[in-house]
Structure formats: structure tokens, C-alpha cells
Amino acid sequence: MKTRLRLLYFSILVCCIFGFSNKTYAQINYSQDFEIDEGGWSDDDFFAFYFFPCTGENALTGEIYSDPDFGDYTAPVTISPSLGNSNGLQATLTYSYSLIDWNTFEGVTNTPDWGEFSIEYASSPSGPWTNLQTIDPSNHVESDDCAVKTVTFTPPVGPVYLRISGTPNDYIDVLINIDNISVVQVQEACTGTPAASAAVADQPALCNGGTVNLSLAPAYAASGLIYQWQSSADGVSYSNVPTGGTSAAYATTQAASMWYRATITCSGGGSPVTSTPVHVINSGMPCLCDVAFTDDIEPITHVVFAGIDNTTSAAINGTPGVEDFTSLALAEVTPGETYQITLEGNTNDPDGDAGYETYITAFFDWNQDGDFEDDSERYDIDYLIFSDGEDGVQITGDIAVPAGALPGNTYMRVFKLYNHFPDTACGVDGEFGYGQVEDYLVHVAAPSTETLDYVNLQWPATMTFAAGGSDTAYAQAWEGGVTEAPGAGAGITAWIGISPVGSNTNPNTWTTWVPATFNTQAGNNDEYMATIGTGLAPGTYYYASRFQLNGGPYTYGGYTPTGGGYWDGTTNISGILTVTCATPAPTAAAAQTLCQGSTIADIDVTGTSITWYGAATGGTALPATTMIADGTTYYASATAGGCESVARTPVTVDITVTPAPTADETMQTFCNAAGLDDLEIDGDGEIMWYGTQTGGSMLADDTALADNTTYYAAQVIDGCESMARTGIMVHITVSEAPSGEAEQEIEVASADDATIEDIEITATGSVNWYDNEEDAEAGEDAIAPETVIVSGTYYATQTIDGCESAPFAVTVDITLGNDEFNTSAFRYHPNPVKDVLAISYAKNISAIEVYNIVGQKVIVKSVNQNEAQLDMSQLAAGTYMVKVMGDTAYKTIKVVKQ
Incomplete structure (x- = not known):
């Protein structure tokens, strides 16, 4: 239930290295205010917490808690680190505390009884413990603020530890906050001559502007001692330091290396004693900037670089955030060389499943200005993952030392950081x-000044080959005591260099250098060779040799027929390299005919990487989008292997101009709807329709025309489409369909009396009637006036200004007058019927209609006699309504079709 409180503590604690005051003398002088962390007090139950400090930022906070209903019980305990060594005299403990109700965050009252907490001491962290003070409801100060308590006690000689523990009563939830703990013990008075001691410096070498902290070892415990620190530039003649220097410790800066010592005198009598001196070297190097980590110290555990091989603790928070290893043997590097760095570290993933990535950057102060801010001074190596720092998981990287790195000692900073490379050092x-x-020190070697006694360009004097080819150049060098023995002499590096095209300049300005390899022993000389020319474009180049001995300055070799020597551009000169072009010109028909609007990319030519020009030689390459001019000659080159043909192929182009199609009417009107095929256009080729006068995509053949829209026609003749287009404005006239009742009943005395004019509609134009929708939509086979109609659906259109409308459908039901149908004189059989239904009536049967179950008319038969044979064989099985119409009455019967 209370794990949420514990999680709250951990989520807001700030963990970092904190140097608390815990001075180890022969008497106790201890203080702790928990400003940063727990200060070495055990933190299983207590935490440095910022909610309720007595002063400053934090207090040491624990929880006294009991809830029997849930079985929860917390009796917190914390044990201090060693307070120091007791001298056996009286000590005074002072501390501040507050008790806060967890639920209200207000001070705890003494009702109900909340329990108690105690402070005890012992000479060992495992006890036994002696009680110093117990706080309970009988002596607790009720307040939201802290109370100060003081206790005196006399611990025996030796180390001393404190323990704070709390005990809750039932249903109690209280935060106990402890702050500003101090234990001070009475000092013994000095007597006689003090014991001998030695001056100690916290660092043997001091950076520029740095501070050295001096102290005495062993430290003096007695009171009444008089101290005087002294300094000396030579370790012989000492004088009192100009300011301060009258305490057991002394801090100072220095501009040069100095010796320090102290005299110690007992004020109660006796002779003074002088400490052994300490020599503090002034390194002359700048002081490095500091780094602080707000969370865990996840250590670097192994660094290997250029002679440094340093293994350190893998414990989380077991070492400082910044470790100074500048006292180790220096790494040794040379400008221009590359060295591998190997690194290991703890990624703080004890279960091996979180995959925490920790990134490492190596910084080098190559220009020795005291920072790592230059781009050439940082090397992002890689990241570590799934490592405890001792399992051999490594990352490696290359450190290329800049050629301009200043010689001498400088700093290397290895920076390990969770989740990303550090932005700054x-x-x-x-x-x-x-x-x-x-932090480490690196020694950068001074550049070598050694040069070879003799170098040359041995042969050949000239080279000629086609682009894509190459040849081998040879050069020799001599150095006494180095090149005489068989094989390559030690420390020699050789190159063959190539000038920029057409540039016969000093080789020391060239940027293209091909490494040369040892070829043979030529007397006392070493001969080197290199293959050059690959990838060069056609042109004239120059070549020479370059040599280096032990990383020293470059020397350059030139050619003469008698052996050559150091290049001077006059006697000992560069070799001449001529790269020719063998790429043939492309092939093409000399005369070609293209369509209007073609570009040079449309000219038919065979070759690789074609380039077009407006002239047979020289000139500037034409863009592929260049429009062709009629009767103009263009010139094509080909490029292969980076080599462009010297010859160019001429092509003269004639342009075929296709005229646009013509139209008698550029404004065309259509009735209701029309398509592209309905437009009237005259042309000698295939017509192509567009929605724009230029450009755009060709319209589909089934494109429907839109009112008040212009369409543009081009034509294609012999494969050439006209550039010009003819525009036709389209107007669509729409006639509205007639209107009226969609279902109408027409009552007549006799079936022959119902005519098409009996259907009532509203129209403003000329009306046509049709007996089916297809004819109505096509405007074909209209019903003649005075046509007798029967029950069914008819379709009316109207024509306005020559435009016939869409059809309007009217379903009519013809009913006869009110005369009775003589049922007794009416016969029909069989029912159910399979094929033919026989019908008879005493009077004339004018017509028979058959409807299916959903009211659709499926058969209409004219009879005009008193007997009829109705063929129903084509109908599907089911129930049908058969309407038998006489001249003045009708009869409907239900018939089952088998």
C-alpha cells in the first residue's frame, strides 16, 4: 500500500556526489545538512527529501506507518557513517526535527499517540547501541516547524556511529524529518613540543590558476596549537606565506612550482616543530572545466589509448563523477598519425533487459587552449549497451591526430553519458x-625535421595513353644508414603526384598523390613505384615524386636523363603525362525530318552519353530541351569512360508543320447532351481533342461535352501532331420534359374510345408520344394522333426550338363504363392452367390483359369476338390476374399457372 510513497521519494531525489563535512581528527567534529543526498546514512528507510527541510533544500525523511487492516507496518531505521574517532571526552549532539502527518502535511499532535523515535550511538555500525534520546508524545513539540534538540554524551575512544529509529502505533502515518546534525567533541589541550608531521598537498601538480589544498599528516588533535605555513621556491630558503597560513590547513594558488611546510608550536610551552615539506609542481597547463551529473555515476571501467591502459571500479556511484588520472603515464601520439581507442563501461542494467545506451565521446585539447570546443577536438566513438563494465563488452574508435596538433602535453577527456553523445565537454x-x-594527459610528439638525403623521379620522362588507361612511374630515394640494406628502408613513405590538368606548377601545391610501394633495391637507393592516370580526363598533366622520412617534411623528386634529384622546376623537372581521347563520334542519319515542337533529344542518334552543340567544334553544350529550328544543323558528341569524342556528328533537321484541322462553325449547339464525336471538324488526319489551347492531356473519346466550354482540336498526319489547335465553343440546349400525373385512369364507354389524346400532360412545346422508352429516347416511331390506347405506359416528349426533351412516362389504366359484366354468361377453363386458357362470353370480348402478382402487365391480347384461346405457356409458374374486357364492362379472374 505504501510503495507509492517510496516511489515518490525515488522519483524526485537528486543523486550526485556531495562532499559533506566529515573531518577525521582525534576528536569528533561532524556535521551534516543533507543538502544533496543522504551523506552516507543508510537509505533503505530514510531519504534526502525536499518537502520538509528545517533549513536549506533537504532533510533526511522517513515514514512511521502502521495499518493493521492491510498488514502494513513501517518502523524506519537509518545508521550514520563514522562520525570520526572519539578522544574519550564529552561530545555534544545537536539536531533539528519535525513530525508531519502524511495525510494533511501538517504538524503531528500528541493525541492520538503516534509512537516514538530514538537516537542512539555505538562504536560499530552493528551495535550494541546506547540510547541518547527518545521523542514521544510526552516530550514532542507540536508544531509545523522544526524543533532543535541537544544531547551530551561521552563516547569511548574509537569510531562513533549514530542510529535513528522510529516505532509507530496502530493507524499512524507520520513523516519524520531530521536535519542539521552535528556532533562536536571537546579537544585536549596541547603540552610540550608537538609531534612531527608532514605537509600534504591534495594534488602534486597544479594547473594554471588552480588551487592547492595543504594539510598536515598525521593531523593534530589537541587545542592550543599555533600554526605558521611557509613557502620556498628552491626548497632551501623559506619565508612565511604573505596572507593566512595560521591554521592546520592552508589553500593557495601559485604561478610557479613551490615548496610548502608548516611550523607547529604549543602555546602552553615547548619547542616548535617543522613539518616535512611538500613540493607542488606548476604544470603550466590550463585548468579544465568541471562536469556534474545529476543522477547515478555510471562508471567508465577501462580505457586503452596510445600507452594508457587504465582499469577502474565498475560499481555504480562507487567513484567520483570526474576522475583525474593526469598523474598516470602519458599517452604518446604523433601529429598526422591515427590511434585506436578502446573503451568499456557499466550501463547500469543489472537485469540485462532494459537496453540502456550510454554514449562515449573522447575530447582532445590539440591546440592547448584549455577547452575542447574546436571541431577537430571531439571524437564521438560509439555507444555501450547490456554491459556491467567487467564482461569484456567494448567499443573502439580511431583517433586521427591533426597534423597541426601542438607539441607537448595536453588533456584527453573521456566522457560517458546515457542516451546521447554529450553536446559539450x-x-x-x-x-x-x-x-x-x-581526464588523462597526452604527450604530442614534436614534428620530425628529418629529410632524405636524395630523392628523384627516376622514369619515365613522359607517358601517353587514352582516357581510362594508366601507367607506372618510378622514383628513388637515398638516406645514409637507411636505404643501403636490402628491402625498404625504415621510416620512408613515398608518393607519385599528379598536377591539375595543364598546370606545370610546383609539386608542393598539388593535391593528388598516389601512395607508392617499394619496388627494388637500386644500389644504395630504394626504388618505389605507383600506377597513375586512372580516371583522368583527356589533357596534359605533370607528375613528380614525394618522399617523407619518419614523418618529417616532404621532399619532392624531379627527372633528368642522368638520374634527376630534388625537384627545382628547371633542371630536375616533372614528367609529362598526355591523356588522349579515343571515343568515336556517334552515328546518325545526316538529314532527318522531325515534327514541329521537337527538341534535340528527339534526333535519332546512336552512341553513349550524347551531347549536342550548335557548332562542329567548341561552343557550349545545348540543353536537351532545346527546340529544333527548321533547316538547322546540330552536332553530336559521345562520351565513354569520362572521355568525350573530339569529332562531332552533324545532323540537319527539316521540320514538318502539320496544320490545325478546320471547322465551318466554331460555335456549335447540341440538344440535351453530346460527346466529342458529335463535334463537327474537318481534317486530313486523326483528330485529337484537348481541354486547353496548348499543352494538357488528350481527352478521352467518351468525354461528355459541357455547356459554354471550348474544346480544342489538333490533328496527326504522318505521325506529326499539329502545334496549332482549333477551338470550338459548345452550347448545350436543354428542353425540359413534359409534366403531369405519372399514373392516370381513363374511363370510356367502349375500349375503342380511349386515344392518346386522353392522357393529360403539361407542355409548352410540340408533344410526341411513344409506346416504349427506347423509341422515346431515340425520337423514333412516335404514336400517330388519335391512336387508340390500352392500359399500359406511354412516353411523352416535347420539342422546343428544335430540341426534343427527355421522355416523361405516364401509366394509364383504361376502364370501361358502369355496365355490368354478365358473369353467368362468362366461362373459362382449365384453372390451374398449364398452357392455354379457354375463355368465352355471351357478348363481344374486346381484349384480354394478364398481370403478375406484383401488378406488372405480362400479356396484352386483342380479341374482338366472344371466344378466345389465351396462350400462357411462356409464363413462369405462379398466380396471375387475368382481365377480360367486354365492350362496356370487364371481369378480372385469378388463374394459377402450373
């Missing part, structure tokens, strides 16, 4: 969470 404002920094 410095920072104390909370920008870094989990990680560690290690």
Missing part, C-alpha cells in the same frame, strides 16, 4: 544525468 547546471568523466 563541460557543464554543472544539470544538463548531464547518468555518466562519468575521466
